[in-house]
Amino acid sequence: MTSDDKLLANAPLGRSARAERAILDATRELLADNGVRGLTIEAVTARSGVAKTTIYRRWRDRDELALAAVWTDLDTGLESPGDLGDTRAELVAFIEPVVTTLRSALLSNVIRGLASEIATNPELSRVYREELIEPRVAQVELVVKRGVQRGDLRPDTDARLAHEMLVGPVLYRLLFSGAPLDDDLGSRIADAVLRAFASDSDG
Amino acid sequence: MTSDDKLLANAPLGRSARAERAILDATRELLADNGVRGLTIEAVTARSGVAKTTIYRRWRDRDELALAAVWTDLDTGLESPGDLGDTRAELVAFIEPVVTTLRSALLSNVIRGLASEIATNPELSRVYREELIEPRVAQVELVVKRGVQRGDLRPDTDARLAHEMLVGPVLYRLLFSGAPLDDDLGSRIADAVLRAFASDSDG
């Protein structure tokens, strides 16, 4: 649901637009209820009143539909925080929204359910990487560059590794260890990453 | 397949043991060929010549079977490296086998394919956590404890977070970013984690 949609929420919708909205709404409800396991195309048709054909006309399969249904949610927080004047603050500003987003029942369910699919399906993997991961890596690169300029971070800091050390632990908790995404998880990770790449003169 | 089995490898096997071996072998082959998607119970019966009933008598479903088939591989490297006299060396000794293991086609396929199931199925999740994750957390705790004693690490080092920062990036690459598990990945992660939790006097 983009901001355009919100502005036009009361405008008349064509059949297609109405169908699409009904499909995505039903999909999100089913995902929130039972995770990806509870999402079947037939359940979507039943709940949305939209024909199977119409769903398949838009999305190749269940996984694409699931991803589409939560895409805007995953996509948020991508606007760069910009220069906050403080490297730690910028790291926190990067990782906090990730933690917060993945704390929601809907999104945690979806990521848990789609992880295998994303890891397995080349097309899905490509989209996910290009649209979600790389922009975030680029964000971290900016943060790192500014940190280096400030003298906070070592000049040879590997931004990609920094990115992985920021988000890796969060997803590890989500998928494998089951440890909770505490309120302070983001800042603790940010602290650790800051120290991991801090310039020596920073002591 | 326990070590007992190995000792008895040339001993005559009963029907049951033969069936179990045939099932697990077929499972591993199917997993290696096409990942978890290619693993169906019916394919296992077809390839192993074992009856469906016999499979279901031993494992609840496809996912338990898949995990069982690779369990020994996942389970290796758990023996603590012990005191190497050097904290960095111990961190490397911890993370290197993880990277190496996950680099194999079989195991990377399996983990990619089972990630969602592990994240989703409570029973599987419990087993995975208790049998695989917690022992490794305990290992890291030992490394951290020794590192603190040596004055290398800060006394308040969070071993669990350290563990997550060690393995999280590896699994993140495996599942999401698709970045390769380079030969030096383990040592670079170990370096970063060491600095992240290094005591200040360590500079």
Place this chain on the structure above:
Amino acid sequence: MTSDDKLLANAPLGRSARAERAILDATRELLADNGVRGLTIEAVTARSGVAKTTIYRRWRDRDELALAAVWTDLDTGLESPGDLGDTRAELVAFIEPVVTTLRSALLSNVIRGLASEIATNPELSRVYREELIEPRVAQVELVVKRGVQRGDLRPDTDARLAHEMLVGPVLYRLLFSGAPLDDDLGSRIADAVLRAFASDSDG
């Protein structure tokens, strides 16, 4: 395509007439290619470039369209042969065109494909009976009447039964026995029917 159409072939056609011709042409092509099974409305739109709506505006369903497309062919040969002065000749003149017509790939395909629909759909059945069958029964009645007057046929000859014995075997071959519609089939049937209803003094 009626003879009127041919006369007007170079005259400008309205959109409607052009659409209708395109529909019927495509229908006949599809019927000839794969019989009634190959005839789908969607295939007709694809081949004719005509919209579905336009088809449904003219014919209720696939079967009506199929029948319409071959109607002129079925309808031919209805002009009474008139008095040939010889009863056997008149019987042959009746049945020969039927055999010849049903020998064509197009019409045999269509009749085979539509038989069930004609036998089943009341409206189609009514049209078929009134427009095709009854006129032919009437023709046979004329032949019979003249045959009786000539003293060739018994006065109580049942023209309807005679008609059925003329065309029944042909359609039986077409639909069920698969026996070929030989060149001499018409005359052999005519002979048999002639004898079946011949007046006794005829010996």
Place this chain on the structure above:
Amino acid sequence: MTSDDKLLANAPLGRSARAERAILDATRELLADNGVRGLTIEAVTARSGVAKTTIYRRWRDRDELALAAVWTDLDTGLESPGDLGDTRAELVAFIEPVVTTLRSALLSNVIRGLASEIATNPELSRVYREELIEPRVAQVELVVKRGVQRGDLRPDTDARLAHEMLVGPVLYRLLFSGAPLDDDLGSRIADAVLRAFASDSDG
């Protein structure tokens, strides 16, 4: 339902036999109710409580199932009437059961509905011809042979044509003309066929 089945009606049936009976019963009910149009595999599963898979395991498609469901009915009356000492009686004995059988709602519905399929599907056509038509042609051949020996029929009588003139009119009524299968239809056809092939000295 063969006579064996009747004798064993109270014997315990295996799962398979029970399923098969349930399928065929449901099929016959649906056919009787709405003809072949009312017969869908899904309706059969719903009414019989048997799974779709089980149906498809036994019959390739709807049409094979329909034919199987009425096969025994179609197959009856095949026992040769034997030498009745009278050619006309033997012709009547041949055609009467055909008329009677096709008068039933069930069988007339089925034949009407399957005619196109039988005429169109090569495999179905082959089975129908070999199992139903040819045996009846053979029956007529016997009748003809005896009739010739008795001096009732011409030595060159074409038994196949005779067969077609016997059954053709009945099926023509059933499928196309809609004329009723009167009680005396069989004997009137038999009379006509007898005269059609009667030896000249027979007057």
Place this chain on the structure above:
DNA sequence: GACTAAGCGAGACGGTACGTCGCGTCTTAAA
């Protein structure tokens, strides 16, 4: 050395969901 009974292969069964096809209806924009 014969006799059980547990375990096996084979595979049919009821079931869920899949993704596809073609139907006949409805909407929209262009001619």
Place this chain on the structure above:
DNA sequence: TTTAAGACGCGACGTACCGTCTCGCTTAGTC
């Protein structure tokens, strides 16, 4: 106004596997 274009709701298709259930047969292990 009629058309081409094509999306929509719908019903049924035939398929893939699921996990359950007989069913004989094999095969140890017990008398």
